[in-house]
Amino acid sequence: MSGKFHEYAMAGEPLRDELVIDAHTHLGSFNFYHIPDGDTDSVVKEMDRLGVDLACTFAFAGANSDFVYGNDVTADAMKRYPGRFIGFAVMNPHYPDEMIPELERCLGLGFHGIKLIAAYQNYPEDGPAFIPAYRFAHENRLIVLSHGWARPDFLDGLAKEYPNATFIIGHASSDYADVVKNRPNVYQCTCAALSFGDIERMVAAMPVEKIVYGSDFTDLPMPFSFGPILYARIPDDAKRAILGLNAKTMLGI
Amino acid sequence: MKRERLSFFDANCMVGRCRLFRPGSFYTTERLLQEMEHFGISEALVTHALSRENHPLTGNAAILEEVSGHNNLHAVWSALPPRSRELPKPHNLIVQALENDVRAIRLFPRQYFFPLAEWCVGTLLDELEEHRIPTFIDPDPDFVNYGSDNFDWDKISEVCMNHPGLPVILSAGRFRTSNRTLYQLLEKHKHLRIELSGYWLYRGIEFICREFGAGRLIFGTRMPVRDPACTIAMVNYAEISDEEKRLIAGDNLRKLMKEAIW
Numbered sequence: 001m002s003g004k005f006h007e008y009a010m011a012g013e014p015l016r017d018e019l020v021i022d023a024h025t026h027l028g029s030f031n032f033y034h035i036p037d038g039d040t041d042s043v044v045k046e047m048d049r050l051g052v053d054l055a056c057t058f059a060f061a062g063a064n065s066d067f068v069y070g071n072d073v074t075a076d077a078m079k080r081y082p083g084r085f086i087g088f089a090v091m092n093p094h095y096p097d098e099m100i101p102e103l104e105r106c107l108g109l110g111f112h113g114i115k116l117i118a119a120y121q122n123y124p125e126d127g128p129a130f131i132p133a134y135r136f137a138h139e140n141r142l143i144v145l146s147h148g149w150a151r152p153d154f155l156d157g158l159a160k161e162y163p164n165a166t167f168i169i170g171h172a173s174s175d176y177a178d179v180v181k182n183r184p185n186v187y188q189c190t191c192a193a194l195s196f197g198d199i200e201r202m203v204a205a206m207p208v209e210k211i212v213y214g215s216d217f218t219d220l221p222m223p224f225s226f227g228p229i230l231y232a233r234i235p236d237d238a239k240r241a242i243l244g245l246n247a248k249t250m251l252g253i
Numbered sequence: 254m255k256r257e258r259l260s261f262f263d264a265n266c267m268v269g270r271c272r273l274f275r276p277g278s279f280y281t282t283e284r285l286l287q288e289m290e291h292f293g294i295s296e297a298l299v300t301h302a303l304s305r306e307n308h309p310l311t312g313n314a315a316i317l318e319e320v321s322g323h324n325n326l327h328a329v330w331s332a333l334p335p336r337s338r339e340l341p342k343p344h345n346l347i348v349q350a351l352e353n354d355v356r357a358i359r360l361f362p363r364q365y366f367f368p369l370a371e372w373c374v375g376t377l378l379d380e381l382e383e384h385r386i387p388t389f390i391d392p393d394p395d396f397v398n399y400g401s402d403n404f405d406w407d408k409i410s411e412v413c414m415n416h417p418g419l420p421v422i423l424s425a426g427r428f429r430t431s432n433r434t435l436y437q438l439l440e441k442h443k444h445l446r447i448e449l450s451g452y453w454l455y456r457g458i459e460f461i462c463r464e465f466g467a468g469r470l471i472f473g474t475r476m477p478v479r480d481p482a483c484t485i486a487m488v489n490y491a492e493i494s495d496e497e498k499r500l501i502a503g504d505n506l507r508k509l510m511k512e513a514i515w
Contacts, residue, residue: 009482010258010293012489033432036460046456050490194453194483196476197277218455227486231292 005239009230015051019244020226021251022052024145024170024191024214027085028059028073038218040077044084050222052215053244055085056145056251058115060219062090068102075109086251088113088145092121093129103136112251113143126150138162143250145170145189152176159183166250168212172198177205187250189214190229190242199232199242208238212247256495261485262296262503263289264357264389264448265424265473268319269302269312273397278477282319282326285476289325292481294474296325296503298357304331305361305396309340317353327510329357329389334367334374343380348515351384356510359389359424369408371415378412382419387509389424389448397478399426399451406434413442420509422471424448426478429457439465446505449484450475458491458501467497471506 008015027040037046047055057077062070067090074087089106091099091114103114114133118125125148137144138161145168149155156179159167166185169176172193180188188206191214193199202211215225229239268282279285280302289297299320304312313330320326330350335343350358358381362369369390371378381388390412392403403425413421421444428435428451438445439461447461450473454460461470472488474481488501 009486009489012256014490033430033454034436036454036456038455046492049492194480195275196279196478196480197275198480201277220453221455221457221487223486223490224453224483227482227490228480230486231480231482233291 003236003239005230005236009227014049015226015243018051018240019248020052020054021213021244021247022055022215022217022222023168023187023212023247023250024189025055025057025217026060026219027057027077028061028070030060030219031064035218040080043218044081046217046222047084052222054083055217056088056113056143056247057085058088058090062092062115063117063120067092067095068098071102071106071111074111075106078110086113087111088115088143090115090117091130091133093118093123093127094121096129096132099129099132100136103133107140113137113145116144116146119147124150126154134158134162134165137165139164141165143168147171149176152179155179155186156183159186170214172202174201174205180206180210186210187212187246191216191225192220193225193228199228200234203232203234203238208234208241209246209249211242212250213243258293259489259498259502260296261292261294261472261488262298262506263294263474263476263481264298264422264471264506265450266297266299266476267302267305267396267478268299269315271302271396272306273395275397275478280477282323286323286326288476288481292485294481294485296327298327298329298506300329300331300359302396304329304359305364309333313355317355327357328353328355329359330355331359331361332377333365335377343377347380347384347386350386351513351515356513357387357389359391361391363392363394363403369405369412371411375415378416378419382416385418385420385512385514387420387422387506387513389422391424393426396426396475401427402430404428404431406431406438409445410438410441413438413445417442417444420444420446420512422446422448424473425451426475427451427453429454432457436464439469445469446471448473449487449501450479453483456492458487459493462491462493462497467493467500468505470501472502
């Protein structure tokens with residue numbers, strides 16, 4: 001199967017004529033490894049070079065270190081590059097008393113979502129410490145993206161109990177397909193769709209309008225992540241929807 | 254002006270039934286050829302699953318049959334420490350390889366449970382070095398479940414120090430987390446190279462090119478486990494010159510294979 005996006009990919013052409021919204025990105029420095037050109041200014045240049053319009057973002061520091069500092073990194077990017085970043089506040093379950101005040105602060109700074117990454121904080125993904133955050137997201141119509149959701153029935157229960165919140169499955173998977181199908185407030189991210197046929201499997205398993213593009217930058221290279229979508233054996237309309245239109249609907253912009 | 258399409262030479266493909274198989278993946282040579290066409294890959298170095306998971310004797314023979322009649326597929330053999338006498342002596346093994354137009358070797362130390370220490374594989378590496386055979390070191394326990402950062406960096410450094418004429422190519426499922434260490438080795442050992450399928454680093458290609466040169470990077474996909482689009486797009490969209498892209502996409506590997514000597 002060829003098509004416009006396949007041609008883009010074969011020629012290495014940027015996606016400037018298409019709406020590209022990245023639902024899963026990171027900013028800031030990282031203990032795990034050196035990230036070349038990983039400062040926010042260089043990241044925006046990379047987005048411009050490749051045709052990425054907008055990114056939902058959160059800071060590495062939120063996952064691995066001081067989550068409040070991490071949220072400041074995100075806020076700084078939003079302030080300096082208005083219209084390019086949508087902030088997601090990272091929470092740390094080991095600081096329960098600070099969760100709601102930090103969410104209030106981030107909401108005031110214009111954040112639109114919450115990022116959970118419990119596994120990196122030695123906490124179970126289905127643990128109770130995040131319940132106040134889910135409630136906060138429901139009350140303020142926020143998006144909650146989690147690195148993982150423990151198991152489909154757990155996510156299904158959350159989506160039912162907090163219908164005004166939107167939930168994103170943070171990494172490529174078809175394991176949650178039934179939840180994605182049945183719950184209007186659940187989306188699937190393409191982040192780390194690196195196994196052979198991942199994109200085709202997800203499109204076959206769930207409604208394409210519920211799949212959103214996520215690159216994981218600067219944890220992964222941007223082209224590494226949109227490449228599998230451009231080359232996938234699915235129609236161009238599906239690629240266009242995944243790359244930006246679905247996230248536009250999800251974000252209400 | 255539109256850029257000429259790159260001639261991708263995939264350094265890391267496998268055919269044959271492997272222990273773990275993911276639904277939607279494939280294992281036949283015919284399908285590999287179809288996928289190469291879809292992704293615009295013109296040539297590939299191919300290992301047989303038996304070479305990796307069962308024994309070099311069975312797998313090395315099997316891959317010759319698989320690539321026979323396909324000019325764009327090139328067989329890769331695997332090898333073992335020599336003293337068990339399971340394979341011909343290193344000199345004879347390399348001569349047989351070259352006679353069969355096999356111009357690359359993959360070593361699977363973890364799959365076959367041997368260390369990359371000089372006392373264990375030194376005589377084998379001596380022979381590979383003498384013939385300038387591109388030698389891929391793959392430290393993963395499995396092609397499918399590759400884990401992360403499995404290299405023993407002290408041993409890699411030892412191999413490079415003891416065999417300065419050997420083209421050493423690091424080829425693993427995932428190893429960006431070691432990049433602070435890797436840079437030190439790239440600086441020290443000019444004949445050390447990286448196959449890209451496991452080097453998932455944000456702007457990692459750009460950094461290696463400007464710090465160490467495009468000659469250190471070799472394109473590979475890890476098909477059929479990985480989506481080849483990941484590394485193809487990394488190269489196609491990298492912010493480097495067209496000449497650097499040509500080298501990485503295939504010309505570096507073509508040159509290394511041509512330099513293999515009798």
